[in-house]
Amino acid sequence: MTTRDRLVLIGLGALAMLAAVYLLVVSPERKQASSLNAQVAAASAQLASAEGQVASARADQTRYASAYASIVSLGKAVPAGEEVPSLIYQLAQASNQKHVDFTSISTGATAGASPGATVSAPAVGVASAGFTQMPFTFVFNGSFSDLYHLFQQMNRFTTRTTSGGLQVSGRLLTIQSTKLSPSASATATGAHPTEHLTGTITATAYVLPATQGLTGGATAASPTGTATTPVSGAASTGSPSAPPAIARVAP
Amino acid sequence: MRAVNLIPSESRSGAGPGVGRSGGGAYAVLAVLGGLVILALLYGIAHHQISSRRAQAASLTARAQSAQAQAAQLAPYTSFTALRQQRLQAVSDLVDARFDWAHAFHELGRVLPRDASITSLDGTIGPTSGASASAPPASAAASHPAAAGSSSSAASASPASAGAGAGATATSATPPGSVPTFTLSGCATSQQEVALTLQRLRLIDGVSEVTLQSSTKSATSASSAASAGGSGNCKGNQPVFTVQITFDPLPSSSTIGSTTKLTAQKGAGG
Numbered sequence: 001m002t003t004r005d006r007l008v009l010i011g012l013g014a015l016a017m018l019a020a021v022y023l024l025v026v027s028p029e030r031k032q033a034s035s036l037n038a039q040v041a042a043a044s045a046q047l048a049s050a051e052g053q054v055a056s057a058r059a060d061q062t063r064y065a066s067a068y069a070s071i072v073s074l075g076k077a078v079p080a081g082e083e084v085p086s087l088i089y090q091l092a093q094a095s096n097q098k099h100v101d102f103t104s105i106s107t108g109a110t111a112g113a114s115p116g117a118t119v120s121a122p123a124v125g126v127a128s129a130g131f132t133q134m135p136f137t138f139v140f141n142g143s144f145s146d147l148y149h150l151f152q153q154m155n156r157f158t159t160r161t162t163s164g165g166l167q168v169s170g171r172l173l174t175i176q177s178t179k180l181s182p183s184a185s186a187t188a189t190g191a192h193p194t195e196h197l198t199g200t201i202t203a204t205a206y207v208l209p210a211t212q213g214l215t216g217g218a219t220a221a222s223p224t225g226t227a228t229t230p231v232s233g234a235a236s237t238g239s240p241s242a243p244p245a246i247a248r249v250a251p
Numbered sequence: 252m253r254a255v256n257l258i259p260s261e262s263r264s265g266a267g268p269g270v271g272r273s274g275g276g277a278y279a280v281l282a283v284l285g286g287l288v289i290l291a292l293l294y295g296i297a298h299h300q301i302s303s304r305r306a307q308a309a310s311l312t313a314r315a316q317s318a319q320a321q322a323a324q325l326a327p328y329t330s331f332t333a334l335r336q337q338r339l340q341a342v343s344d345l346v347d348a349r350f351d352w353a354h355a356f357h358e359l360g361r362v363l364p365r366d367a368s369i370t371s372l373d374g375t376i377g378p379t380s381g382a383s384a385s386a387p388p389a390s391a392a393a394s395h396p397a398a399a400g401s402s403s404s405a406a407s408a409s410p411a412s413a414g415a416g417a418g419a420t421a422t423s424a425t426p427p428g429s430v431p432t433f434t435l436s437g438c439a440t441s442q443q444e445v446a447l448t449l450q451r452l453r454l455i456d457g458v459s460e461v462t463l464q465s466s467t468k469s470a471t472s473a474s475s476a477a478s479a480g481g482s483g484n485c486k487g488n489q490p491v492f493t494v495q496i497t498f499d500p501l502p503s504s505s506t507i508g509s510t511t512k513l514t515a516q517k518g519a520g521g
Contacts, residue, residue, distance in 0.1 A: 014286070017283060029298055033297045050315045053318070053322035054322045057329050068331070071334065074338055078345075155351065158346055160347070174423055175352050177373075179371070180373075203424075223330065
């Protein structure tokens with residue numbers, strides 16, 4: 001073996017030893033460092049997501065009072081119960097304003113034009129989920145113009161504003177059919193028949209499902225119905241100062 | 252005297268100038284040491300990265316868990332906001348799905364000729380566009396609401412107390428695609444006036460079709476008008492007509508737009 005051969009062998013041995021050290025000691029450590037990089041990235045993403053949720057929740061907490069007022073106001077349009085008395089009150093008030101005689105109201109959908117028609121359909125059409133439909137039949141007496149204004153008024157109970165918002169001042173009604181015919185009283189008294197009409201309106205009101213309350217158990221102070229500990233000082237504004245809202249429209 | 256080389260002859264040619272007595276082994280040892288130093292440096296860097304990133308990951312995880320706990324504590328607010336949004340959307344959809352009866356009556360009064368009069372009006376909103384033109388209006392009015400009530404299929408709604416997903420969606424009593432139909436009975440001074448009435452009724456906003464069902468001028472027209480649900484206002488020599496007006500189907504709420512902003516208005520009746 002010459003000296004050159006010995007040198008080559010020594011060099012190869014040194015390289016082999018260095019490679020072994022790298023593969024057995026350094027490389028696993030570097031791999032672990034790389035995997036920890038991924039863990040850090042995942043934790044950062046998780047943190048960002050959680051902080052986003054917190055920010056959104058805090059914004060919701062800040063807006064809780066207005067959201068509560070909104071949902072209570074929506075309860076005027078679609079109450080939690082049937083609220084027939086308030087519906088009658090609203091219709092009577094609207095018909096008085098429009099000089100229309102509010103003759104009768106009957107639950108269920110009836111075709112009869114005569115006042116006080118009998119109930120011929122279930123009082124409440126229960127949907128499997130969502131709002132429950134409540135068909136009604138109303139009979140009004142008045143002129144064509146007055147009945148037209150009454151229709152307008154009924155639409156305005158719950159209507160869209162010009163800006164696209166929703167304005168709620170009363171029960172949401174969907175009119176399904178209307179029958180206008182000369183009033184029997186006008187015919188009897190000899191008045192001009194077209195000046196006094198009987199309007200029979202079949203409309204549907206809506207009720208929240210029985211499984212839901214108006215506010216889902218929330219109160220003006222807290223969405224859980226009990227006082228909650230504020231998470232932070234900035235987030236605790238609003239809800240405790242929310243005024244109690246009145247959902248029912250009643251005389 | 253002659254110099255004599257005592258190095259064996261086989262060793263004379265392979266020996267370099269820097270090899271020295273170790274035969275190059277010293278260089279190899281130095282190279283190995285240098286390599287080990289570099290590897291130790293790499294190991295140290297990696298180890299430092301591991302420890303620092305472990306601490307960073309632990310810190311981030313702790314902060315994330317804290318934030319998640321805060322979010323969980325505030326979850327009822329989020330759920331309530333979602334409930335409010337869903338209910339607002341449902342009410343908005345119902346509002347948008349309504350037929351504007353007042354506008355239709357306004358239009359009817361606007362286009363009706365002076366020499367024609369309406370003795371009765373029967374308006375219904377049929378479930379499909381293929382509503383029979385000859386169907387008696389009264390029966391349609393009687394059957395449709397019940398049908399609407401029984402066929403109502405609303406989307407999911409869960410208990411409001413559950414928070415998210417507890418909103419209410421609803422199927423309107425007049426769902427999109429329903430076709431409003433008016434059946435008018437009345438009389439005119441002449442058959443030409445009936446024709447003019449048909450033309451004018453087509454000018455009503457949103458009307459898709461105006462169909463004449465009958466226009467009869469006879470000595471018994473007054474009684475026939477009365478029997479048709481009209482009045483005795485028509486004179487005997489006047490044609491008594493029955494016209495069906497079909498409106499465009501009700502649009503879906505998605506075509507109307509759903510910018511929903513609630514303006515709370517206190518008080519009732521407006």
